[in-house]
Amino acid sequence: MNSKILSLVICLMSVTESWAATPKYIFYFIGDGMGLGPIMVTEAYNRTVLNNTEHLQMLQFPVTALATSYSANRHITDSAAAGTALSTGSKTNNSMLGVTPDSLPTFSVAKLLKENGYGVAIATTVTLNDATPAAFYGHAPSRKHYYETGKGIIDxxxxxxxxxxxxxxxxxxxxxxxxxxxxxxxxxxxxxGKEEFETVKNHDKIVYLNKPNGQGHCGYTVDSLGNENFNVPYLTQTCLNHLQRVSPNKFFMMIEGGNIDWIAHANDPGVVKSILDFDAGVKIAYEFYKQHPDETLIIVTADHNTGGLTFGVKGNKRVTLKNLDYQKVSISRFQEYCKNLQKTGESILWEDMKTYIKDNLGLYGAIEVDEKDDKMIKESFDKTFNQKNVEDVKTLYTTYNNFIADVFSVFNRYTGIGWTTTGHTGDFTPVFAIGAGAEIFNGVNNNIDIPKKIAAAAHLNF
Ligand SMILES: [Zn+2]
Structure with a gap:
């Protein structure tokens, strides 16, 4: 190519660039722990049990890409390093939040957008100064310095x-x-709580908290915690209402499905219901996009995979996702039930427990339990409740007794889904995008590219 043609091409490219629509409304969804395996299982449940002919909303987006999630010091990231990457475009060490590995503060794309006239909302189904949301405003050498990160809200x-x-x-x-x-x-x-929010919702700057429910987060979808608790669609709609009022011309929101991670740490297949809830939030953004297709950008991603959920498990080659419909309680709720029984001091009877399992997981009811597993479950019951010499299982956010672990391992196996860890995995995370600038997310992204691409889509230097 001669130099005249080359400069013409460059000139044309820059004209096209400046013509590219700038998103005025940006939605950034992060499913914490929502790796490709959990999405695949949720999609299969959606198709074969719910009989939906359409894909999950996020899977319908035209841009479907991958991201790597490794941190500065580990193949397997935690939510602090991953949140920092997804918010500030900087790799840091595991457990460090909004700072570089040598503890210098990093700068969030949310802050960049705020400084450039965008209204900003940050929302999550877990604690507001937990790692992912806090990575969008806070800075601390450890994610556990909650007071320190919480102060980030002020500035x-x-x-x-x-x-x-x-x-x-x-x-x-x-x-x-x-x-x-x-x-x-x-x-x-x-x-x-929702009642109090009604009385102040016309204020300009609001910190809106879920009514305390004893769960430590907004509750798992599988537990049907009722209308008082925030779910992802509610959070998305509430952020949208607020931003449309205070900053109608330009806004950005980060919505985290935080308890996807929590429930997956416990190897609880109820994660499927949490991902469906998350997807329902994405749908609200998509409905908004349809009204403003040239001015809206939606990005959906995950910070890492939690649990390594997939089809195929030792001892069972068949997948029976219908089983998930019999699950009425999470592992946490089951643990609460056992604790409350133990508190009474009365002896716990196997027949009563069996009825609970039948009513809340379908085992011994709609799902037949074979002789070998029946024996194993009964022995586990006896060890946990009568011999009382078994240590509880501790995962990052949940502690539960061994009996529950055994019951759920049977439930998972009969369903045909397997877990590789109660921690995170280092596999690829998904990136789905639609709208103004969405095409630049195509390909294999490094997680630190994502906020940089959001800034680039908005034509801002980051
Ligand atoms: Zn996690």
Missing amino acids: SGYDFFAGYNLLSRNNNKGEETDLYDRIKKAGYTFAT
């Missing part, structure tokens, strides 16, 4: 926050001021 200037609660309200390291008071002084109104 963020963002318009709306929603989540279960804020941890470490009172700093135990000598600073005298209550975190909530400091955030209030910065101009935010707190609302706890």
